[in-house]
Structures are given as C-alpha cells and as structure tokens.
Amino acid sequence: MPLIVTSDHLKPGMRLAKSVWACEGQQLLLSKGVILNNQLITRLVRRGIEACFVYLPGENAVEDDFLCPVVPEHLERQVRADVAHIVECVAQNRSLRNSLFQNLQESVSSIISVIFEDTTAFHYGLKNISKHDEYTYEHMIGVMTVSLLIAKEGEDTGLFSFSFQDKINLGLGALFHDIGKLMLPSSLLNKKGPLNEKEWELMSKHPYDGFKIVRQFPCMNPMARAIVLNHHQYWNGEGYGREAAGGLAGETIP
Ligand SMILES: [Fe+2]
Known part of the structure; x- marks a missing residue:
C-alpha cells in the first residue's frame, strides 16, 4: 500500500503513486508513476506541496479502492x-x-x-x-x-x-x-x-x-x-x- 510522505522526507528514486496538482488545484505538476529526482523534489517544495503518495519499494500498482477519492x-x-x-x-x-x-x-x-x-x-x-x-x-x-x-x-x-x-x-x-x-x-x-x-x-x-x-x-x-x-x-x-x-x-x- 503506498505511503504518504511529507516533502521534507522525499528521496530521489521514490515513485509517485498519485499525480500531484498545484495547491490551487488547476495545474498538474507531476503525473502518477514519475520517479523523483532532486530537481523534481525541489520543484515540489517550491510549489508548496507538503506531501505526496509514493509506492513502497517493489510495489507497482494499488488496490482498486485505495486512493479512490470520495470526492471526484x-x-x-x-x-x-x-x-x-x-x-x-x-x-x-x-x-x-x-x-x-x-x-x-x-x-x-x-x-x-x-x-x-x-x-x-x-x-x-x-x-x-x-x-x-x-x-x-x-x-x-x-x-x-x-x-x-x-x-x-x-x-x-x-x-x-x-x-x-x-x-x-x-x-x-x-x-x-x-x-x-x-x-x-x-x-x-x-x-x-x-x-x-x-x-x-x-x-x-x-x-x-x-x-x-x-x-x-x-x-x-x-x-x-x-x-x-x-x-x-x-x-x-x-x-x-x-x-x-x-x-x-x-x-x-x-
Ligand atoms: Fe481551528
């Protein structure tokens, strides 16, 4: 099951389990599946993103009901x-x-x-x-x-x-x-x-x-x-x- 990781704990090599949108909600910053590097992590922090969902090592997909938001x-x-x-x-x-x-x-x-x-x-x-x-x-x-x-x-x-x-x-x-x-x-x-x-x-x-x-x-x-x-x-x-x-x-x- 993916983890939610606060931005100060993100590390290069972690893979996003959920797309990241800008705080104001209208701009896609990074898509689900992207592997983070230092540059991308810096960008997320600068954009005020406080946490992301990342896959655990060896995990490729999530159960259907996981991350299925109650609000579309x-x-x-x-x-x-x-x-x-x-x-x-x-x-x-x-x-x-x-x-x-x-x-x-x-x-x-x-x-x-x-x-x-x-x-x-x-x-x-x-x-x-x-x-x-x-x-x-x-x-x-x-x-x-x-x-x-x-x-x-x-x-x-x-x-x-x-x-x-x-x-x-x-x-x-x-x-x-x-x-x-x-x-x-x-x-x-x-x-x-x-x-x-x-x-x-x-x-x-x-x-x-x-x-x-x-x-x-x-x-x-x-x-x-x-x-x-x-x-x-x-x-x-x-x-x-x-x-x-x-x-x-x-x-x-x-
Ligand atoms: Fe309050």
Missing part, C-alpha cells in the same frame, strides 16, 4: 481553486466577486450529491481521508468531506435529517472553519512543539477572527458562520474561540 478529483480541484482564490483575496484585503461564491456553492452541491448518493461513501471515504487530512487545502476539504459523511451516516441510521440547505451550510462551514488562521503569523502556524502563553492567546482567537471574515461572504448563512465560530467548543463547556460571546456547552452549541 475534478470537483476537488475546482473547490481548491475557488477556496484558494477566496483565501488570497481575504489575505490581501481585496474585494470578492459574487460569482466566486456561486461557483463554490455549485461545487459543494455536486459534492453533496456524490456523497449522499454513494452507498459505500462512509466506509471508503473515512478510510481514504484519514490518510491525508493533515495538509492545508486537503485539511479543509478533508474536514468538509468527513462532516458530510457523518451527516449522511446520521441520516442513513435515522439519527438526523437534513435539508439540502443544511448540508450546504455544513459543507461551507466545515470548509472555512479555520480561515481565521489567515490572521496568524506563519511562524506560529508552523511552530513545532507546544505554544507558549502568548502564542496560545493568539491561536485561540482564530474561530472568532474566522467568523468576522466569513460574515462578509454572501454564501455563508448564519448556521455556516456559527460552525466557524464554534468549531473549538467542547460538549463539556470547555474549548475556546468565543471570547466575544462567552463559552457554550452541550446542546447550546449550534
């Missing part, structure tokens, strides 16, 4: 591109075109249709997502997909029932849950090891900062915004992120 690749690339564009505009304080949100909403609707129509989505989806949900855009899309998979499982087992708009709110809220981290210095985001008190104080603001950002997005309904604001609230009343409004517990968490 073309949709994932479209969402990445739209999200990258939105994040760039927010980071540079530029105004956002409404058409960008319309595209994003259409892509998320298509993803919801795929997930809710696929009877094996929960089983294979969680299995595959758990392999690569740690990395920036993958993390945002991974959290959105896991949230929708859990919603589907809840609906299939009779625990919940969601309108299509609920699913859109859930998908968009999960997609942008960490957007407040744009306000944090990258030295803090990339810090290895525990945060000191001052750093923790900054980090704990990201849910509220994210809420302030997304309330400017026309596609983010109150429930989608509430997901961003409350994503670090714990059932027992602990957690963080609502400095301006006080903590919540149990079913008072939206």
